[in-house]
Amino acid sequence: MESMKQETVQDSAIPHTPRVGVYICRCGGNISDVVDTDHVAEICRLIPGVAVSKVHTFMCSDPGQQTISDDIRQEKLDRVVVASCSPFLHELTFRGAVMRSKMNPYLYEHVNIREQCSWAHKHDPRGATAKAIQLISAAVGKLSHSTPLEKIRLPNHRRAMVVGGGPAGMKVAADLAACGIPVVLVERSDRLGGKLPILNRLFPNGQAATELAAKLESQVLSNPKIEVLLKSEVTTVSGFIGNFEVAIHGDFGPSGHATDIHTTVGVIVMATGFKPYVPTDGEFNFKRHPAVVTTVDFNALLSKQKGDARTFQFDGRCIRSIAFIHCVGSRQVDGVHTPAVDGRINTYCSRVCCTTVLNQALQVRQRFPDTRVYDLHQDIRTYGRGHEEYYTDASRAGVVFYRYHGQEPPEVTNTNGPTSPLRISVKDYLSWGEELEIEADMVVLAVGMTPGPCETLVDQLKLPRGEDRFLQEIHPKLRPVEISVNGVLLAGTSQAPMNIQETLAAAGAAAVKARAMFTTEEVELNPYVAEVDAHLCEGSGACLTQCEYDGALAMVEILQDGHTVRKAHVNAGLCVGCGACVAVCPTQAINVSGWRIDQYDAMVDGLVRDLTPTTI
Amino acid sequence: MIASANSQRHKDAVIIGGGIAGLQSALDLADQGYKVAVVERQASIGGRMISLSKVYPTLDCASCITTPKMSAAAHHENIELLTYTEVNSITPGPEGHTLVVTHKPTYVNADKCIGCRLCEYACDTEYPDVFEQGLGSVRAISVAFTNAIPQKAVLDADYCLACGLCLRACPTDAIEFDQQPRQESIHADVVIVASGFQLNALTIKPQYGAAHNQNFISPLALERLLAPHGPYGRVLRPSDGKIPDSIAFVQCAGSRDQTIGVPYCSRVCCMYAIKQAMLLSGSLPTADITIYYMDIRAFGKGYEQFYQNAKAMGINFVRGKVSKIDSAGQDDLLVHVELTEEPQDCVRKQRHDMVVLAQGMIPQWNPTGFSPVRIGSDGFVATPDPISPCSTNVPGIFVAGTAAGPKDIVDSIAEAGAAAMEAARYLSMRAMPGHSPRTVALEMMA
Known part of the structure; x- marks a missing residue:
């Protein structure tokens, strides 16, 4: 109790006592099933400065947000803490709520007591409850040192760059x-259309992809x-929403020679598409037998079929039977499938x-009734x-189906040279796990999608990829x-496999x-960027040596008391507020707005504040 | 009696349906400065999604995703919510569309109601709660559910005994027993149909003759059982409150079935069954959970991994078509299944404490007769133009979400964004001089 009194004295020492x-x-139980939320509220009332808990x-929800608005008005609150889920989900929701009540949105703190308390300490309700109290106490401590901040406003270049001229890119541009x-x-x-032309006839309406x-x-x-730039690539990109500086290299000079264009765009849309999976040499006898092809190859073969033959033609031969194998390069199983060069499956x-x-x-069945079709799948x-x-x-048209399990993929063997049939052995679970052998003149591998090339943008803009590399x-x-x-958007198969309707x-x-x-x-950016106290800055340049973001920090010469002095200067648009500079400044002249060192100190004080409940 | 339509308001866009797709379209259009009205027939926006427990593949609680969108729509200066309102007709004209809507009587003055629920607490007439899929009960006057928007009481005249308890309890004199339906006509440049889906009946297959058994339940009812704020607060089987020990999911029980006129795949059932199975095994760690399926269609981003995780958790995936479901005694159920993957014992009879039937998705609203919007052979709104997947046959009327066929939340939200884009494109082309709806339509289809 003694220590708490002391705290109160200390807190009231700051000019304005926050409410x-x-x-x-x-x-809805995600938190309260583990954390004793009523108890947390009760204890939080003891924290100096807390007017409402x-x-x-x-x-x-709306009634929840309304409670905050009502209290800001009636209880004259000037700072708000919400302890809920990850700020990733709802920090913006609550900032909006306090803003509507005319409170500065940066006097709001979000505490994550779901992911960090109830979910992480599911089997320790007491500990989770105590941790929730500590985290809230830290946030209240921080708020007592917070000052109102304004968003950074910068010009918004009304121009978009779409990377990729496939269906997604064309649709976004149009x-x-x-x-x-x-x-x-x-x-x-050298052309628009991306992978569309390889699709031949589109499902579900049979429309020609070319159309x-x-x-x-x-x-x-x-x-x-x-402005369509063909045979061109983005070589460098930097900047931020509303203001991306881009260099594009391509053959679009006046006489068709290679040139670089530098331009500024407000938004970048990644429509970089997919690459069909390429089977490894020998995977299902791919590249070892000419009649083992992919679905991509087969689309081309289908569109090249001429005349009114009743049998599918390939290499001048009649193909009496075709076996399609599903999930080639997809749904791969650890320990069964060979990893790619990067070690992934x-x-x-x-x-x-x-x-x-x-x-x-x-x-095939409709156009070439004398060609039999087998379909080997896991699930349709x-x-x-x-x-x-x-x-x-397809079932009605006589396609014969076989079902295999992912850990027992079918095997394709070459019987006798490039023009001889292939033999496929499969453990078929449509016939109670019977081991079957099928002979087929051709094998078509249903290849999956892998992410299209976009390394330059991924590396330079530090774009995240998922476990699947999309x-x-x-x-x-x-x-x-x-x-x-911020300011980079995803369109189509750069994000995940999709069909054409889903892509559009x-x-x-x-x-x-x-x-x-x-x-x-103008674009509005969060004000969490470095700020320099010109009085404390002695121009050592230490901050510059640590900054990893090009152009975010610079040393400038300014006139101070009649002398020219060197001071650090922050470009708010390019600074990401990482704080690397803060750590090295010898005079503590640089700080990140909204996350100043005195705020961290207050958080630490809050974390160790003696509120430990006697009973939970 | 219906009051005459004497006022006509103008909106840039009217969205039919305040579910997740409708709200997303509304927000996307409103964010571009367009004035939008959302017409919702229920007392609250939020649609089907707000009643779900958690959603795949992230296992976020559904409320955590839906409520912020609901709240954002409610607070958006460009969005007006017309809840408890039905669409009577949509008539396209040379200068946009005229919608006639009926505001159903709530018997509560919305301007006076402060959502305090004192009327609800006072009321002593209860009936099965539709929001809880009939598993709980609700008073004849109530706020739709905890996180409903708007937080206004609605009186259900079918159940109200007009005893006056609510009238005396209301601190603001908001109860108005004499309210009448009110018709209104709204003029809109574009319309987005986001009228959603419903499930076909539990009784649709006569072979599944256990429909009267209370433990033969809809997946939406299981969502409520799993929801932390659901009717029982835990998973209990409805008939006797027993903690179920053995739960079966019967897949494709109302879809991929030509005998009941639903040949198509309902697209979400595999994934929600897997999700529900995972949630069940979390809350009932010792229970046996079986999914009877034909094909597991885990096709979306992260879905296959979700399926593999469920298998690793010990959920029993059994491939086979369930031929028959009977009651076994008072409460249990007997599932007859033909197995295709095991050499012996091809037909098995298995007793379960509770069976969840993967009912098929069918359209909620048929625009035929109310508007010129055409539907496909599956009953969902037709989308004839492959280049703009959200366009209907009528220029200026677009479709989003499950109104255009079964799809999950992720795909509905993407499509809702696309519908908003098509609508915005139409609106901005119309705003150019010398353009009429017809020329815009021709240009867009060119």
């Missing part, structure tokens, strides 16, 4: 340009707001291959609208097309976010 509201969320089932937003579309190859590609292309080419499902196979199998995943029909129709969105439901770098929808979702970013003249 803090503490709100503890039960998260309440519990709610869902703080993030959507944005139709709303009057200038777009630069950067495509590595769809041509429509999208004409929307792009006919809009003067879109593709454990994910590529989503599109099942319907792709059935689409191809059905076309014809999930989409109009997809199940391919499965039903670009990783912030949250699949809350912010599905955004990535942790994802591109639309990215476009709508991009357009929303251009509704303001």
Whole structure:
């Protein structure tokens, strides 16, 4: 008790005694099943400066947020702490709530008592409860040293760069340009369309892929707001939302020679697409036998078939039977499949291959009735609208199905030279696990999707990838097309395998976010960047040696009391607030706004504050 | 009696349905400065998602994802929420669409109601709670659910005895027994249909003749049982309150089945069954959990890994078609299943404490007769233009989420963004001089 009195004296020593509201969320049981939230609220009332301490089932719900607003007004709160889930989910929600009540949003602190307390210490309710109290106490301590901050406002360049000229990229560009937003579309190859042309006939409507590609292309080419750069690549990129500085290298000089373009864009859309999985040499006899091909190759073979032969033709031969093998390069099993060069296996499902196979199998059966078709799958995943029909129709058209287990993939062996049939052995679980042997003149491997090339942007913008190596969105439901770098959006298969309709929808979702970013003249950034106290700075330059962000810090010469002196200067747009500079400044002249050293000290004091409950 | 439509308001966009897809479309349009109205037939926005426990593949609590979007929509200066309101008709015209809507009587003056729930506490008439899938009960006057938006009481005239208890309890005199339905006509440049789905009946397959058994439940009911704030606060089987020891999931029980007219895949059942199985094994660690399936369709980002995790957790995946479900005694159920993966014992009868039936997704709303919007052979809104997957046959009317076919939350949200983009594109082209809806439509289809 003695120590607490002392604290109170210390806290009241700061000029303005804050009135803090503490709100503890039960998260519908996610928190309160472990943490004794009522007890936390009770103890938090003892923390100096806390005027209100309440519990709610869902703080993030409207009634929860309303409680905060009412208290700010009625209880004259000037600082708010919400103890709930990860700030990643709801810090912005509550900042918005306090802002609506005319409170400075940076006088709000978010404490994570779900991931860090109830989930992490599920089997220790007492400990989880005590930790929740400590964390809240630290946040209250920090707030007592917080000052109102303003967002940083910087010009917003009303121009988008779309990387990738496939269907996703074309769709984003066309959507944005139709709303009057200038777009630069950067495509590595010499044409638009991406992987669309290799798709032949699209499911579920049988439309020619080239037709769809041509429509999208004409929307792009006919809009003067879109600058299409073919045979070009982004070489350097830096900056931040509203202000990305980009260098693009390509053959677009006046006489077609290589040139660099430097430009500024507000938003970057990653429509970098996918690469079909390439089977390793010998995987299902791939590259060892000419009649082992991928679904990509097979699309091309299908479109090249001529005449009215009743049998599929390949290399001048009649193919009497074709076996399709699903999940090649997808749903791989640790210990069964050989890892790729980077040591990884593709454990994910590529989503599109099942319907792709059935689409191809059905076309074979319909056009070449004398060619038999076998289908070797794990599960048939014809999930989409109009997809199940391919499965039903393929069954009716006489496609013979075999089901294998992922850990016992079929084996393909070459019987006798390049023109002889292949032998496939499979343990079939449609016939109670019987070991079967099938002979087929051709084997088609349903290859999955792997992420398309985008290393330059990934490295330079530090974009995160998921376990599957595709670009990783912030949250699949809350912010599905955004990535942790503000101002960079994901469109289409750069994010995950998708079919063409899903790709176009994802591109639309990215476009709508991009357009929303251009509704303001300025971009607003969080004020958590380094700030220099010019009186304390002695121009040692130590901060500069530690800064990893190009252009975020510079030494400038300024006139002070009639002398020219060297001082550190922060570029707020490029500083990420990492604090590396703070640690090395010999005079403590540099601090990160909102996370100053005195705030950390106050947090530490808060953490060790003597509030230990006698009983829980 | 219905009051006459005398006012006509203008909105840039009207969204039909305040579920997750409708809210996402509304937020995306409102963020671009468009004035949006969301028409929701229920007393609260939030749709199906707000009643779920946790959502795959992240296992976030559904409320944690839905409530912020609900709240953001409620507080957005460009969004107006019209709850407890039905759409009567949509009529396209040369200058946009006219929607006639009916505000159903709530018998509570929304301006006066402060959401204190004193009426609800006072009321002594209870009936099965639809939000809790009939597992709990609700008063005849109540706020829809804990985190409903708006927090306003609604009186259900079908159950109210007009005893006046609520009238006396209400501190603001908000109860109005004489409220009438009120019709209104809204003019909108674009409409997004996000009217969602419903599940086909538990009784749809006569072979599954145990529908009267209380332990033969809908997946939505299991969501409520699993929800931390659900009817019992824990997983108990409905008939006798026993902690279930053996739970079965019967997949494709209302989809991929031509005999009941639902040949398509409902797309979400595999994943929610896996999720529910995982949650069950968390709360009932010793229970046997079996999923009877034809194909496991774990196709989305992170879904296959989710499936593999469930297998590693010991959930029993049994491939085979369930031919019959009977009651076994008073409370238990007997599942007859034909197995394809085991050489002996091809047909097995298995007793379970509780059976969850993967009912199929069917459309919630059929626009035929109310609007010129066409539907496909599956009954969902048709999307004839492959280049803009959210366009309907009517220029300026778009579709999002499960109104255009079964899909999960992740895909619904992506599609809702796309529908908002199509709508924004249409609106900004219309705003250019010399454009009519028809020329815009032609240009967009070009």
